[in-house]
Amino acid sequence: MKVEQGALEGVLLFTPxxxxxxxxxxxxxxxxxxxxxxxxxxxxxxxxxxxxxxxxTIRGLHGRAGRGEAKxxxxxxxxxxxxxxxxxxxxxxxxxxxxxxxxxxxxxxxxVPPGLLHGFQAxxxxxxxxxxxDREHDPAEDLAVRYDDPELKIGWPLPATEISPRDLxxxxxxxxxxxxxx
Numbered sequence: 001m002k003v004e005q006g007a008l009e010g011v012l013l014f015t016p017x018x019x020x021x022x023x024x025x026x027x028x029x030x031x032x033x034x035x036x037x038x039x040x041x042x043x044x045x046x047x048x049x050x051x052x053x054x055x056x057t058i059r060g061l062h063g064r065a066g067r068g069e070a071k072x073x074x075x076x077x078x079x080x081x082x083x084x085x086x087x088x089x090x091x092x093x094x095x096x097x098x099x100x101x102x103x104x105x106x107x108x109x110x111x112v113p114p115g116l117l118h119g120f121q122a123x124x125x126x127x128x129x130x131x132x133x134d135r136e137h138d139p140a141e142d143l144a145v146r147y148d149d150p151e152l153k154i155g156w157p158l159p160a161t162e163i164s165p166r167d168l169x170x171x172x173x174x175x176x177x178x179x180x181x182x
Contacts, residue, residue, distance in 0.1 A: 060119015
């Protein structure tokens with residue numbers, strides 16, 4: 001499994017080496033030793049979740065206040081355009097965005113450190129996204145920014161087809177910066 005640094009501080013991409021044969025393929029999607037070698041505590045991840053989205057659906061941009069939330073994200077079925085925004089005051093990549101394609105062909109797992117907003121758009125019908133997180137969800141710590149905030153200029157590859165009411169009501173990047181005191 002190959003480990004690469006992402007475009008934002010602390011973001012890692014874990015790329016396995018699928019084995020293909022006449023039956024199909026086999027790949028390892030998580031390896032505790034590789035994660036530990038990359039500086040992560042594999043035992044810190046306490047909850048796994050999965051979402052299924054229709055093509056064009058956008059979920060996010062979400063994050064957590066307080067200690068934040070680390071997560072490992074991968075696409076188990078189909079493909080997604082995954083987006084991160086660094087909201088850590090003092091980070092050398094504060095305010096920058098990063099996008100990566102996650103799919104069921106390369107099986108890349110994205111490590112999202114605490115202090116980043118996360119969102120994605122489903123590129124296929126359907127797309128199953130799996131999350132492994134290091135904290136229980138506390139709605140009081142929710143952070144959100146609208147997916148189409150004009151300051152962030154995120155280039156979503158498809159027209160948005162489905163967006164939750166919560167995501168449509170999310171605040172602006174400017175409002176979140178004020179909340180963070182930056």
